[in-house]
Amino acid sequence: xxxxxxxxxxxxxxxxxxxxxxxxxxxxxxxxxxxxxxxxxxxxxxxxxxxxxxxxxxxxxxxxxxxxxxxxxxxxxxxxxxxxxxxxxxxxxxxxxxxxxxxxxxxxxxxxxxxxxxxxxxxxxxxxxxxxxxxxxxxxxxxxxxxxxxxxxxxxxxxxxxxxxxxxxxxxxxxxxxxxxxxxxxxxxxxxxxxxxxxxxxxxxxxxxxxxxxxxxxxxxxxxxxxxxxxx
Amino acid sequence: xxxxxxxxxxxxxxxxxxxxxxxxxxxxxxxxxxxxxxxxxxxxxxxxxxxxxxxxxxxxxxxxxxxxxxxxxxxxxxxxxxxxxxxxxxxxxxxxxxxxxxxxxxxxxxxxxxxxxxxxxxxxxxxxxxxxxxxxxxxxxxxxxxxxxxxxxxxxxxxxxxxxxxxxxxxxxxxxxxxxxxxxxxxxxxxxxxxxxxxxxxxxxxxxxxxxxxxxxxxxxxxxxxxxxxxx
DNA sequence: ATTTAAAATATTGTATACAAAATACTTGAC
DNA sequence: GTCAAGTATTTTGTATACAATATTTTAAAT
Numbered sequence: 440x441x442x443x444x445x446x447x448x449x450x451x452x453x454x455x456x457x458x459x460x461x462x463x464x465x466x467x468x469x470x471x472x473x474x475x476x477x478x479x480x481x482x483x484x485x486x487x488x489x490x491x492x493x494x495x496x497x498x499x500x501x502x503x504x505x506x507x508x509x510x511x512x513x514x515x516x517x518x519x520x521x522x523x524x525x526x527x528x529x530x531x532x533x534x535x536x537x538x539x540x541x542x543x544x545x546x547x548x549x550x551x552x553x554x555x556x557x558x559x560x561x562x563x564x565x566x567x568x569x570x571x572x573x574x575x576x577x578x579x580x581x582x583x584x585x586x587x588x589x590x591x592x593x594x595x596x597x598x599x600x601x602x603x604x605x606x607x608x609x610x611x612x613x614x615x616x617x618x619x620x621x622x623x624x625x626x627x628x629x630x631x632x633x634x635x636x637x638x639x640x641x642x643x644x645x646x647x648x649x650x651x652x653x654x655x656x657x658x659x660x661x662x663x664x665x666x667x668x669x670x671x
Numbered sequence: 672x673x674x675x676x677x678x679x680x681x682x683x684x685x686x687x688x689x690x691x692x693x694x695x696x697x698x699x700x701x702x703x704x705x706x707x708x709x710x711x712x713x714x715x716x717x718x719x720x721x722x723x724x725x726x727x728x729x730x731x732x733x734x735x736x737x738x739x740x741x742x743x744x745x746x747x748x749x750x751x752x753x754x755x756x757x758x759x760x761x762x763x764x765x766x767x768x769x770x771x772x773x774x775x776x777x778x779x780x781x782x783x784x785x786x787x788x789x790x791x792x793x794x795x796x797x798x799x800x801x802x803x804x805x806x807x808x809x810x811x812x813x814x815x816x817x818x819x820x821x822x823x824x825x826x827x828x829x830x831x832x833x834x835x836x837x838x839x840x841x842x843x844x845x846x847x848x849x850x851x852x853x854x855x856x857x858x859x860x861x862x863x864x865x866x867x868x869x870x871x872x873x874x875x876x877x878x879x880x881x882x883x884x885x886x887x888x889x890x891x892x893x894x895x896x897x898x899x900x901x902x903x
Numbered sequence: 904a905t906t907t908a909a910a911a912t913a914t915t916g917t918a919t920a921c922a923a924a925a926t927a928c929t930t931g932a933c
Numbered sequence: 934g935t936c937a938a939g940t941a942t943t944t945t946g947t948a949t950a951c952a953a954t955a956t957t958t959t960a961a962a963t
Contacts, residue, residue, distance in 0.1 A: 465755075465916070466916075490943095491944075503735065510739045510740075512746075514744075514747050516839065522946095523697070523945065523946075524925070525944070538834040538835060539836045541785075542837045545781045546777065604771045604844065605774045608774060608840045611840065723914075724913090735946085756914090756915075
């Protein structure tokens with residue numbers, strides 16, 4: 440929920456003639472989004488202190504909304520609050536990453552199961568489409584775009600599960616892992632096998648083969664650990 | 672992490688001669704704890720607006736730390752933020768509860784598996800002890816105490832899994848469900864079967880029978896749904 | 904009586920100001 | 934030169950003040 444809205448930051452608010460009411464983003468929300476981006480992109484390194492006045496000046500906001508954003512991200516687990524000593528960007532150990540992926544495997548397996556049960560054919564076709572586009576980026580070796588669609592597919596499967604709480608927890612884990620994955624997205628990753636697994640994932644989903652989908656997702660994320668282990 | 676510290680609120684800070692440094696609780700932290708309690712106990716009903724000045728006066732704090740606490744709980748999912756219109760206590764539908772329990776089943780199954788693998792004999796004996804005490808409360812029909820130890824056992828198993836991120840996500844779900852369970856802890860719940868299942872859970876854990884433990888935990892939480900479904 | 908518009912009120916959003924810590928620095932002694 | 938104590942500075946913690954938005958009330962017109 441909070442994790443994926445991302446209505447601030449990088450999104451370039453294409454000022455088209457949307458029907459709905461114009462989005463009114465509270466400052467603390469916008470600031471939270473920017474901080475998230477800064478953490479993921481490594482502008483704020485793990486362990487770095489977040490000076491309220493400094494960062495506040497940099498973003499052009501006062502301390503009040505900045506502090507509110509910090510509390511929000513602290514609850515999300517991206518920032519650590521040290522009483523009377525401010526906030527630091529959370530440091531994730533190797534075990535942390537392994538543990539996160541362990542949980543993620545379980546969560547995505549569940550999501551896969553529910554997606555098979557609840558997903559409409561239309562939604563599944565949409566995922567296939569994202570997958571096809573991802574393949575194009577893969578062949579063109581456009582890593583950043585590939586990386587983004589890769590994540591998008593996983594999120595899409597979770598959305599298909601039609602379980603808001605599952606999506607929320609998944610989002611938190613993804614958010615925490617994003618920094619690591621961002622680092623990895625340019626490394627000498629074993630790209631080919633990941634792509635192959637994705638192909639299998641889509642196929643299993645289309646066939647609504649619950650058991651197979653769960654197995655592949657599980658294996659895929661086990662592979663993610665191997666792909667990511669080296670770079671930590 | 673944020674969910675279980677609970678260093679504020681009800682905890683009666685027994686001023687003994689502990690070795691460690693004395694706890695210094697920031698106001699926003701204490702306020703967050705109190706708000707959590709108020710939500711769980713129904714003092715703040717689902718859908719109720721949280722008037723900053725009003726609640727602030729009631730708790731004897733200014734709006735600044737109160738707002739920080741609200742942002743924190745919003746990220747936790749207990750409170751919903753409506754731009755320019757304040758915060759309301761989140762309302763959970765029947766589907767919400769069902770969805771949460773679906774995820775919880777998956778999470779606790781995983782926890783059970785990891786607990787079998789990682790838990791020390793000592794830790795398992797400690798859980799057995801909590802269980803025995805819970806049985807005493809059960810026989811005495813002391814529902815509130817029973818209810819608390821019940822939760823404690825589940826949390827303890829999760830802790831045994833030695834996976835901080837699993838524990839965190841589990842905590843969030845528990846936190847969201849607490850209100851529902853709090854309502855239910857005095858209802859005409861099928862108490863007997865829950866106790867029986869708990870006995871099986873402990874037995875499986877002691878035998879380190881991973882498969883059986885996972886199965887029982889899963890069934891136990893399915894039962895929790897049935898026990899809770901009626902009261903919503 | 905009902906609806907609409909306008910004014911008054913209350914409430915949230917944001918910034919600033921003050922208080923209490925923690926950190927950094929200076930000075931002095933050994 | 935190193936360490937310690939005390940002072941100065943910085944930084945966080947909390948409260949208040951001001952601005953912008955939403956809600957309610959009031960009054961007028963139909």
